[in-house]
Amino acid sequence: MSHLTLGDVVxxxxxxxxxxxxxxxxxxGLVAGDPEQPVRSIALAVDPTEETAREALELGAGLLLTHHPLYLRGTSSVAATSPKGRVVHQLIRGGCGLYTAHTNADAAIDGVNEALADLIGLQGRRPIAPHEEGGTTGSGRIGELPEPMPLRTFAELVAQVLPATAQGIRVGGDLEAEVRTVALCGGAGDSLLGAVRELGADVYLTADLRHHPASEHLAEGKPYLVDATHWASEWPWLPRAAALLDEAARTRGATLEVHVSTRVTDPWALTVGGSTP
Incomplete structure (x- = not known):
């Protein structure tokens, strides 16, 4: 059996x-690493933090694949005087590359939003904002549940299929109202609130909803809102990407170990004093 190079994985x-x-x-794209170096093991995580970098190195990974970029807005320094700089130094010292697939993985046919749609059994799905008319790639997804259910039951389903976090699942709207048409967007999705209403969704599953946009939206009626955490709504893509890499390596006759991090990288550690209607 042969081995893949970092360039092969890219x-x-x-x-x-x-x-x-x-x-x-x-x-x-590729943030750090030599395309010629062999890669025998890959670690996958949502966020490139010091903790996930350390985890990748402890596993002996030659690449850390993350969903979120390390430097989204660019930088003039990667000095180890900041958390992000320390991540770069950790990985380079350990011979581990860093690659990011972010909104390109969100939009993909087999990406972040497809993984989320699969978990809730969404049928007849299509992008909320396709890259081209009738296209299969683009922002978010909208489709139908196999059977209608109360909003409360749908929220309980979401809580059951997503990894647990301190925040849990927040719900806005009539808890006993029937929902069937579901729109979803992994990660922060309040920019699509207008679009999902125009498409006639009964409920919108996303993350990071802010007080004023959510409140003003619900004042106008449906779709109701189900708000997960950013990390939880995007984590389901990791096992899918890991399986893709494993299959691609096997097809090439190469050996490759893949490890999916379950480390919760949401910033919140505890929710205190919540109430349940």
Whole structure:
């Protein structure tokens, strides 16, 4: 059995998550690493933090694949005087590359939003904002549940299929109202509130909803809102990306170990004093 190089892995990732499909403001691709170096093990995480970098190095990974960029807005320094700089130094010292697939993985046919849609059994799905008319790639997804259910039950389903976090699942709207048409967007999705209303969704599953946009939206009626945490709504993509890499390596006759981090990198450690209607 042979081994893949970092360049081979990059080529696999960019075939499935083309960088050209990322948003203009995004920063995706290879951040650190030598394309010629062999890669026998890959670690996957949502965030490139000091903790996930350390975890990758402890596993002996030659690449840390993350969803979120390390330097989304660019930088003039990677000095180890900041947490982000320390991540760069950790990885380089340990011989581990860093690659980011962000909004290109969100939009992909087999990406972040597809993984989230699969977990709740969404049928007849299509992008909320397709890259081209009738296209299969683009922002978010909208489709139908196999059977209608009360909003409360739908929220309980979301809580059951997503990894647990301190925040849990927040719900806005009539808890006993029936929902069937579901819109979703992994990560922060309040920019699509208007679009999902125009598409006739009964409920919108996303993350990081802010007080005023959510309150003003609900005052106008449906879709109701189900708010997960940013990390939880995007984590389901990691096992899917890991399986893709494993299969690609096998097809090439190469050995490759893949490890999916379950470390919760949401910033919140505890929720105190919540109430349940």
């Amino acid at each position: 080529a696999i990732l960019e075939q499935h998550y083309p960088p050209a499909t990322a948003e203009e403001w995004d920063a995706v």
